[in-house]
Amino acid sequence: MDSLKDVIEDAIHGTTVFERINALNPDYIPKNLPHREIQIRELTVNFRDILINPGSTSVRVVITGKTGTGKTVTAKKFGEIFSEIAKEKGLKIFYLHINCHRQRTLYLILMEIARQLNLQIPNRGLSSQETFKLIYDYLDKRNIQLILALDEFDYFISTSPVEDIYFLVRIYDELNALVKRIHYIFILREMSSLASLDKSIKDHVIKNIIEFHPYTSSDLFDILDDRIKTEKAFREGAVPEETIKFIADIYGVDKGGNGNARLAIETLELAGKIADTEGSPQVSIDHAKKANSKINPELSIIIDTIKDLDLHQLLVVKAIMNLHKKEGVDFFPMGRVEEEYNLVSRELGAPPRKHTQLFEYIRKLKLMGLIVARQSGKGMRGRTTLISLSVPLSTEFEDLINNEIRDKLLQQNNY
Numbered sequence: 001m002d003s004l005k006d007v008i009e010d011a012i013h014g015t016t017v018f019e020r021i022n023a024l025n026p027d028y029i030p031k032n033l034p035h036r037e038i039q040i041r042e043l044t045v046n047f048r049d050i051l052i053n054p055g056s057t058s059v060r061v062v063i064t065g066k067t068g069t070g071k072t073v074t075a076k077k078f079g080e081i082f083s084e085i086a087k088e089k090g091l092k093i094f095y096l097h098i099n100c101h102r103q104r105t106l107y108l109i110l111m112e113i114a115r116q117l118n119l120q121i122p123n124r125g126l127s128s129q130e131t132f133k134l135i136y137d138y139l140d141k142r143n144i145q146l147i148l149a150l151d152e153f154d155y156f157i158s159t160s161p162v163e164d165i166y167f168l169v170r171i172y173d174e175l176n177a178l179v180k181r182i183h184y185i186f187i188l189r190e191m192s193s194l195a196s197l198d199k200s201i202k203d204h205v206i207k208n209i210i211e212f213h214p215y216t217s218s219d220l221f222d223i224l225d226d227r228i229k230t231e232k233a234f235r236e237g238a239v240p241e242e243t244i245k246f247i248a249d250i251y252g253v254d255k256g257g258n259g260n261a262r263l264a265i266e267t268l269e270l271a272g273k274i275a276d277t278e279g280s281p282q283v284s285i286d287h288a289k290k291a292n293s294k295i296n297p298e299l300s301i302i303i304d305t306i307k308d309l310d311l312h313q314l315l316v317v318k319a320i321m322n323l324h325k326k327e328g329v330d331f332f333p334m335g336r337v338e339e340e341y342n343l344v345s346r347e348l349g350a351p352p353r354k355h356t357q358l359f360e361y362i363r364k365l366k367l368m369g370l371i372v373a374r375q376s377g378k379g380m381r382g383r384t385t386l387i388s389l390s391v392p393l394s395t396e397f398e399d400l401i402n403n404e405i406r407d408k409l410l411q412q413n414n415y
């Protein structure tokens with residue numbers, strides 16, 4: 001038997017299916033973005049005024065789409081190429097990408113803008129207004145136009161005081177500046193996160209909406225194929241077409257998946273690592289299957305726990321499931337869930353439980369990991385709980401819930 005040192009040496013020097021594995025990193029920006037040309041074009045049409053007539057308006061665009069639909073990578077790629085073209089024309093257009101989940105407050109966002117601009121902000125507790133004024137003066141002095149992409153802006157909305165949101169999006173009302181130098185790309189997972197905002201803020205944010213739809217299986221095939229071939233993430237011939245297709249089919253929205261390119265790329269990378277571990281020169285469908293079950297392990301655990309739910313907990317799950325299907329958005333206010341739950345219960349002849357009991361069910365389902373609940377942002381209508389299923393909707397999942405409900409109803413009627 002090999003010593004463990006031999007095992008390790010062998011794995012270090014052994015064959016590998018990868019050529020440029022870093023091309024599979026989540027932050028890697030590839031040369032091509034298959035199936036996002038239209039969105040790049042839409043961005044360009046919205047922002048070209050800054051090239052033609054700089055300073056006349058402040059451009060605002062919203063990018064919206066579910067997780068893994070390429071919002072971040074597309075905005076970054078657009079920013080990179082657009083500012084390059086501006087430079088060729090002798091204009092200074094800078095693109096800054098800020099993640100509002102990492103920079104959690106208005107203050108941190110402003111400091112990050114300054115940092116990316118290489119602007120020193122004095123350490124003497126300036127207000128947001130004063131800090132922003134310094135940033136604006138810096139841009140003005142150097143004749144710079146700034147495209148500010150605020151990624152995960154949903155997060156900023158749900159956690160920041162309304163005055164801070166107001167300040168950030170209505171900056172020109174505060175600054176009184178004649179030349180507009182700051183332009184925005186607001187990146188949101190769901191438009192519904194704007195629902196709680198007051199109308200005057202909404203009017204400032206919702207201007208031009210560019211939608212990023214979940215990818216279909218054939219879109220994902222092209223994205224994976226491009227990483228393999230153009231970006232040379234894998235050695236030539238190491239990933240057969242049938243493996244790429246298999247992964248694309250797991251996640252393709254038209255095949256019941258969630259259309260998430262991030263998960264598809266992660267699955268491909270993990271399948272490659274499994275192939276390397278097994279010393280295989282090729283990534284097979286079987287490697288892809290193993291990778292998928294590793295990437296989604298919690299799914300089977302969650303599904304096992306469904307059998308422990310009682311009738312009304314199942315009816316709550318069914319209500320949320322119905323809403324996802326009917327409305328196609330990710331999160332629902334508690335009130336909508338309650339309405340739907342009352343409807344579903346009555347339809348099935350089970351008198352709905354009271355409001356307080358419903359809260360208790362939601363709390364339990366959240367603890368089990370079956371649903372995600374979060375607070376909406378503070379706005380005109382106060383805070384409300386927003387709810388979403390944590391598992392992707394699939395026919396199997398739906399059948400499972402419906403069968404369990406049927407069994408529980410039968411049991412109940414037999415007593």
Ligand SMILES: Nc1ncnc2c1ncn2[C@@H]1O[C@H](COP(=O)(O)OP(=O)(O)OP(=O)(O)O)[C@@H](O)[C@H]1O
Nearest residue numbers: 026033034036067068069070071072073223261262
């Ligand atoms: N059209 C595409 N072509 C190539 N790679 C893509 C494409 N769309 C997404 N990707 C890749 O998929 C991964 C996820 O994309 P990205 O982070 O841009 O998604 P997102 O919509 O911003 O997701 P989230 O809402 O979770 O932040 C990244 O690795 C990105 O490079």
